[in-house]
Amino acid sequence: MYAIRMENITKRFGNVVANDNVSFAAAPGEIHCLLGENGAGKSTLMRILFGLYRQDSGSIYINDNPVTISGPRDAISLGIGMVHQHFMLAEQLTVTENIVAGCEPRKNGLLDYEKARQDILEVSERYGLRVDPDAKVEDISVGQQQRVEIIKALMRGAEVLILDEPTAVLTPPEVSELFTVMRALSESGTTIIFITHKLKETMEISHSVTVLRDGKKVGTVSTEDATPESLVEMMVGRSLPVHDDCRMPPREAIALELKDISVSGRKGSRARLDNVNLDVRFGEILGIAGVDGNGQLELEEVVCGLRRPSKGRIIMSGQDLTGLDTRRIRDKGVAYIPSDRLRRGMVGSLSLSRNSVLGMHHHSYFSQRGVLLEDIIEKHAEEIIKKYDVRAESVHQPMGSLSGGNQQKMVVGRELTRPHSVVIACQPTRGLDVGAAYYIREQILDSRNKGKAVLLISAELDEILELSDRIAIIYEGQVVDVRPTGQFTERELGLLMTGERNGV
Amino acid sequence: MDLERGVSKFAYSVVAVVLALLVGAVLIWASGYDVKEAYSNLFTGAFGGVYSLATTIVMSTPLLFTGLSVAFAFQCGLFNVGAEGQLYVGALTSAVVALALGWLPPVLRVGIALLAGAGAGALLGFVPGYLKAKLGAHEVITTIMLNYVATFLTTFLVKTYFKDPGPVDQTVLLPMGSRLPELIRGTRVSLGIVLGIVAVALLNHVMRRSVLGYEIQVVGQNPHAAEYGGVNVSARTVQAMMISGAVAGLAGSVEVMGTLYRFIPYFSPGYGFTGIAVAVIAGQNLWAVIPAAILFGALQSGGQTMQLFAGIPMELMTMVQGLVILFVAAPTLGRLLFGLKMRVREGGGRK
Amino acid sequence: MSEFIDVVFNINNVTATIRMAVPIALAAMGGAFSERSGVVNIGLEGMMLTGAFCGVFGCQITGNPWLGVLFAIIGGGLVGAIHAVLTVGLKADHVVTGVGINILSSGTTTWLMQVIWKRKGTSDLVRGLGTWSVPGLRDVPILGTILGTHSPLVYICFLLIILGWVLMFKTPLGLRIRMTGEHPEAADTVGINVNAIRYFCVILSGSLAGLGGAYLSLAQLNWFSKDMSAGRGYMALAACIFGGWNPLKGLGASFLFSFTDAIQMRMQTSKMRIATELVQMIPYVLTILILAGAVVRSRPPQALGEHYESGHVSK
């Protein structure tokens, strides 16, 4: 008997086939990994199971009974719970409110807040999911938010729990804590479907693995019978070349230097950045490793002039840039790949050509006497498209109509074609498929090899390890350690990222 | 590209107008009037003969400016409900300046008076722009409140400082040399309509070709990206609101200098609000403001004739205008009704 | 100066404030519900006007002012339903739709007046709601003057606002509403029907604004007058924002606006002769100043003005 069985599921979005005749099954109490690259169709499949999408064809069985799931409400009542990659939590509401919304305990028609609290504390006790029921969601850490999400599912009687890339935002200790919880749940009979693209985690936690690639199912194997290598082959279907490592020794000259940079938080809360000192040399990649939300965003914004430091100085090639606005700082030669592409890096409704000059449209090359030089801008966009392998129909196409990978190539292309000596690359491959990510990493290395100074901020530890010459670890707004890459072990990094200074 | 989209949107707007008129016909019929008589009056009143056409143009002229004002603000993601107030301050300023500069040659006098009107409108546009950019106060509410302030303030100023000695609170009549020249003799079709078209062309050029227009667009579509691109978001927001205010101010100037020849408190029948309807119909395409304004001018002038000779209350036209806005606001409605294929602009709410 | 003090600190100002605040507070609560669910509602003005009209019409055909009130609630609710269908169902821009609703309501009510009463401007007189005197309370000094005798709708309004506050912050439905406005996807994924919640809230907001309109046409007056809402719907929206999308605080904001209006009136009748228009400007200037100050502190619901479609969860 299977707790859950999906047969021959097909789902199309326009011309794109997201799931192509995929079948999938998980036994009660099983931890089943759904493995695949970004865009392989894992999330789509699970969203169908949770009722967020309707499959075009195929059928779903719960405990061998055929079911129709036309919305999350159906899914919940069938005992399916899902923890989404982007948490479904209203930041302004409390933990309790977020958990009970939709299945509120009542007393005399009113919301029984006290009972809700008690229920939450009980569940949190039973599975070791520590949360403060009265805190506002915006005030708690990402790890805690995830626990809130899990409690939310459990309180609705979830017997099948879908976790969509749950470890992406967690610190190593938080990950192992999560795994403990998952094992406890599994032992108590809950089926867990674990979406991930990380092999190590798959090997560590799952009972069996189903691999998807390009919307199709590659196969299901028992974890015991799998090796990381066999899984990679199933996942990628090809092997990517290793980046040419033609590291040149960095030059002595310091390109970018941060001195005692602090950013104060909202009234009363702790500083977002606290006395950060960093320097990046020409021809060097300095990687900033850390768990998301430890000051990376503030660091990126301070360096690029989007936010004023409350204290400290930013010096580039000997020039003090502190307090200058974004335009001035970037005109000094900063290429900036922002961490939030959609929010910061582009204007979806405007054309590729317009987007190709964002941030340099005022340069005399692209505009004169306040008038944009249309032809030159279009040519510029065409060059980026050609040089950076952007798949686009025309430069007049709205940027929003491109896929995420192509958008990012466009952004990277735009930034790397502007005159620059410093590159600020923030989460440059987030959400991209392996091919695009590989390509963009190549470009970053290429920049470094041309003698540019690169500040790489990434939450992907693998990426940091692969690209950086030196690594700085940021934790709660402080740089806790900086060393050449070779001098860290992965374990050390993991511990430092979680503030365990003494463990090293 | 988006022009094409603009055209399909405008074509749909025409459908929306027809649809609204159909609903209007049902209402006329249901209320016991003669639909044929009503609509034939509506149409002859708008387009039947030189005078009717001239009237349509006269009525379209202020709407061309207010519509352009609102449409321009839309492009920067701003909703300027304050065109009415900006129109009043523009009108009074132009009247006062045109009167005060009697010693200047007419061309200069008129030019300066127009600029002053635009300036006053811009000044009133500055307030909500600044409050939005610096304090996040929603421009819809602040502009509505400023409409009241502007009407009260202009009335006060006229009564206290610029009053015609006669029995009515108004300024004195502008001398010939302070007026906009008449284009068609015997009508009030003035240079204003030409200025309006020039303004459309100018702003369209600014939006499509200039750095300022580009930056304003980026701010309107995605302020975070604008910040990233080194655009001064606050400054562009304020500037866009000021430009919008200036254009609405010109609506008042042109009305005073080309049609009324003096400032009279409460002279506007809601040009600023009808301008919203014009802008909604025009959508993202500034050129489309011209036919949209003429359309509403025609509804007004034809509506008057309908009222005069068929006894149909003017409110019918108000209802038709409201319906047009609703139909245009919900393009999916058109899809439902006509199976019209058109791309819907994503993300509705402006914040 | 002493005259100014006389003008401001006059107990009758408080009584007048209560009378004038009721329609604004009711519509502001409507705005709070609509916006808490994520739908911007600038159409309150039109909904209030329609309510005022339906109230008188209902009273005329039934002869019972309370049935008139019922008509007003239904009429306002219907206009709310139009707003809901367009914004929630058809994903029309919220603000543009609201503007359209206001224009349409003004035209429709005046048109219907001419159809029903054969004239525009003023309807026939109908039976109004009269006033209630609360025994006991009316004899208490000061408090009796302020609260003792009012239209029954004043007391009902206070009751409704308390109930509205309870509904919004103490009931499961209220939690679902707030969740919907803050994070519709989150609401959807826990099985809350986002569209149903929004329909409910927008229609409720129309009914509340309509009730506010009935207060104008059946409690303060007993006839319908063309465009009689006279901008109160816009003031209500400002009160809603200033009140942080909270019915009780919205009532407070309505009190403040009405109080300045009361002072404005009394200033005119006092011996202080300031230019009429300058005095009349006070409430609006104050609103601008308050909004400029208040918005910084209060945060609107996060998904306000955004459309949501189930199954199109952002990737």
Added chain:
Amino acid sequence: MTRIRKPLALLSVALVAVIVMGVASLGVAAAKPRIAIVFATGGLGDKSFNDSAYEGMKRAEKELGIEFDKVEPQAVAEYENLLMRFAQTRKYDLIISIGFDQADALQVVSERFPDQKFAIVDTAVDAPNVASYVYKEAERGFVVGAIAGLMTTRTGDPRIVSDKQIVGVIGGMDIPLIRANVAGYIAGAKYVNPNVEVKYAYVGHWADPAKCKEMANAMLDEGVDVLWLAAGRSGLGGIKAAEERNRYAIGADSDQGYLAPNNILTNGMKLVDNTVYMAVEAVLKDEFKPGINMLGINEGALGYSKNLVPDDISAEVDKLAAKVASGELKVPEDIDQVEPWLKAQGK
């Protein structure tokens, strides 16, 4: 620019269709004398000014056998066009403008159509084809003011609640015409009763009765016994306030006694209906006389209605009205002139 051609083409096709349709369906001649009337922006339903003019037209329709077309503009900007539209048809024997703010428009249109007869009520237009009818507004203010001033001393009346002798007037908007009324009112009240205090205020809106009601309440709170509402549609709210609190209200323009039979003390009558009727009659009898007709108590165009006015007061006021009519008393038209005028009268 080629991209906008399509909608333009669409529009022009519509235009042509429309013009053809319209032209085909216009033009029927009328045998009866035909009059056109352009109302003031307040519109019908004000239960005073415009409505009164409308009554006059309806009476003329019945008694003089005319037909008429009417139009209710929404703003000043529309007047000229509407007058022009009427004049262009050349089928009206008379076109009547109601309201002071039509003067500019009528000036232009009357020049353009020298053969068309026009009449304007409430202001003067100097043209050879326009008959102007202007009211001496202050005169009616004076008589109702006098009634109010005398009435406020009748403390035996349950509707006179305070012994402070305060009367009030609420105007619709702070404009010269209303100010003249207010000036007359103050002058009248103080002329008959030097102890009286007169409060006055303006709603700022012709059509917000709810607001006017609150203004009236504010006045009544301060002990106003008799309140005149010269505020168009807004004024109805003030009358309601007086009725609810059982005080005296004075109506405006036409007899509003039916609105509150126990509380409408009198009405400041402005018999626009008579004026309109008169203007129509003159044309029909071929006695159309261009120029300014000053209308006041003497001409029977202004006055007051008896309603609840006690006989003795009525008698006294009649005597005053006679003095005004004969020109013996010249009522001040400006609020600032009231005090000097009173002094000059030895009061």
